[in-house]
Amino acid sequence: MTLKATTGARVIDLSAHTVRELNQALHDLKAADGPREWFVREPRGAHAVACGLTVPVTVHVEGPTGYYCAGMNQLATVILGGNTGTGVAENMMSGLVHVRGNASQSAGASGHGGLLIIDGNAAARCGISMKGIDIVVKGSVGHMSAFMAQAGNLVVCGDAGEALGDSIYEARIFVRGKAADLGADCMEKEMREEHRAILGDLLARAGVDHPVGEFRRYGSARKLYNFNVDHASHY
């Protein structure tokens, strides 16, 4: 699929330019000047596409990408047009990363803020160590998702794999389908009005129309915050 670039947009073809050249051009942008819309063609599985952006531009990547794309994002909107590899939107601070296909393992790892939308499925460890990022997965997530999650929201419209939320701190997990099982110190929790509001807002922003009432909420049982020898068998 090739999108028609809008007037004034910048087009970079990765069959003719390196990822380093692309990222440097994006890093050279100042807050108020330069093209606001970028189109990246022929990524062919390249790693680290559109990483470390700090200004509010929109980058459309047309095709499948490799590892750690759109990592450390601040303010920018990065739309990945196909499947993407390990660690997409890793350590995102703000902005939006939208994956049109599936994401491999560790999507949104250690993200501090912003919104990550995955139209397909995410593999193992989605949202590992998330620290404030919001993640909406329209399909299912693999095992150990939200492992050691500290803050933010993980919304899964499909099913969740084994050991969901293992060793979780204060993040919220919403799952519409079935959770294969819950990890250590993760439990199902009551869905109160404040949670319905958070979930409804995230679903609307992700363009998902599943009713909020179809989701269950999971979170921390708060028994493993500090080491307690009486809980040794739970670790």
Place this chain on the structure above:
Amino acid sequence: MCGIVGLFLKNPGLESELGLHFSRMLACMSSRGPDSAGFAIYGHPAPDGALKVTLQHPSEAYDWQALAGSLGGRFKVQPGVRVVSTHAVFTLAASEGDVRGFLGREHPDVTVMSVGSTIEIMKETGTPESVIARFDVAGMTGSHAVGHTRMATESAVNTQGSHPFSTGLDLCLVHNGSLSNHSRLRDSLRREGIEFRTDNDSEVAAGYLTSRLRKGDDLSAALGHALEDLDGFYTFTVGTNDGFAVLRDRIACKPAIMAETDDYVAMASEYRSLAVLPGIADARLWEPEPATVYSWSR
């Protein structure tokens, strides 16, 4: 790190292009494994009752014709040894045990890379690009191939420690990962009579499969037992006479991605290696699930 690729043609009409597509896939994985590279290619079968035996000697000047004469004194050897760089492929009528025994006694400086009806394993140190050029992989034909680019972690960088490892007639294994219980497992397999040539952990995985197959497991059952007995990280690709199989450990840290079209099934450590294949834009793409055996055959 290491990189793995596999390409299995469902459409026999593409067999003349196998080497071309496979060599491109393997070259893409150079960045994951610059120390050495190797491959198993399943090509033209030996006649009924005969075996293809692929041998290696460190010297490109080695006198393979003399070895052909020596083998001919003991076995019925088809004329026309095919020499490819440091490797040579013989076709002869013998059992695997007899030919391995003879070579071990009479020609201990020659290494048996593979034995089987269709398999040929070739591997050397150096960058994958140099290995591909050395063996003219792009010009090879066949039904399927598996390959490996190695970034050594557990043992020395040499030809014997390169992948694939032979696991029996027409069987081989490539591995991305590292096994933590290989030392103890090697000892117990040695007591069963499995031979090891290196300190390499992946060779133990190959020996383990050989052992399970000898005990009567089929390949799927052998890989199922591997999930119980092998401790560590792994994505394995196993080449068989008529197909290949893929297995990831329960944690599934080591990457794998697969693609299927009407013409082929392909696997690789990264999508970059699949991006070079024809028709990839319309292929079905997926990540193999952890602890799940995937296999294809004709």
